[in-house]
Amino acid sequence: MMETRLALLDAAQEMAQKVGYNAFSFNDLARRLGIKPASVHYHFPTKGDLGRAMMARYRLSFLGRLHEIETGTKRARARLKRFVGLFQSALATDRLCLCGTLATEYATLPAAVKREVRRFFDDSEAWLARVLEEGRRAGQLSFDGTAPGAARTLFAAFEGAMISARTFGEPARLEEAGRWLVAGVSPR
Amino acid sequence: MMETRLALLDAAQEMAQKVGYNAFSFNDLARRLGIKPASVHYHFPTKGDLGRAMMARYRLSFLGRLHEIETGTKRARARLKRFVGLFQSALATDRLCLCGTLATEYATLPAAVKREVRRFFDDSEAWLARVLEEGRRAGQLSFDGTAPGAARTLFAAFEGAMISARTFGEPARLEEAGRWLVAGVSPR
């Protein structure tokens, strides 16, 4: 069934966000769904296939939420705050951004999964760069250098803040970083 | 011998920085040293013992370099740049900060290793906070909020930038983040 496939992706994503790609197995997923490990291979022949599908779905879902932010929120600073809010939501259930966990394990990933991780960076940074550039043009934001450069740094900073926050069980660390960094691109 | 113990710590640290804690085994270490896996257990009874010793040594070594920076460099901005330089050195051999990799795998770590990871955050952030506060007092730096708050955000941002840079094989991403963030705490 398609339901099983989706449930597998859900379980895999949750585990990857919580313990990492190398720390969950087909056995773990099977137990959670009440099926046998061999059955998982019917839906995803190899773990790499699963990893690729999981990361691709996560990226598209994330892009969808970014689109919602763009249509629903017009002020640049509010958009950036909502971007951080997406990370805060994940952190509320002790999850990291899937992109952050996989990027840290990058050297061990199948090539197809690596590609999806880089695409997640690319898409997120492109969105942030657009928001930053529009905001600057509208006089709502102020920062030195190029928008893509600021976007790369902000995205990486949010990822890092998330890791730090979860390590200490202190979501406030992410919120603090969000405030601090958004203030850093605000007019003085 | 003590040499073997140190060589094991070196090998373990390199692998952990490159592929993560869960992706290297006693077998990997043994092969690299030309000994048998069972011999590794003589020096470190469990992998948790090894992980704890590895992270503790890394932290003390890092603290030593921070001390060198403090005694050798007086201007606050130059100190921050040299802090980033430590991360850039690791990145030059495709390594992440050990603290960043272990923090991402945090949920899977033995308790003793977790403790060492948090101590690394604490020590690094305390050092950064001191440099930031002194720099502000001296009129060399300027930033809103508390120095510990800025330190937490900067440290996390550097960690994130490192992960991003290694994912793309673009050290410039870390350098860019360093410039951008240090500029953010510089007087306007």
Next chain:
DNA sequence: GTCTATAGGTGGATAGAC
């Protein structure tokens, strides 16, 4: 200190019945 031998467990993956 390092070895051989070994234990018990888990990993990803496949073949073939139902």
Next chain:
DNA sequence: GTCTATCCACCTATAGAC
């Protein structure tokens, strides 16, 4: 689609000889 059975490789760890 899911199952049983099975494969082989690998993992952490221990016992005991050298």
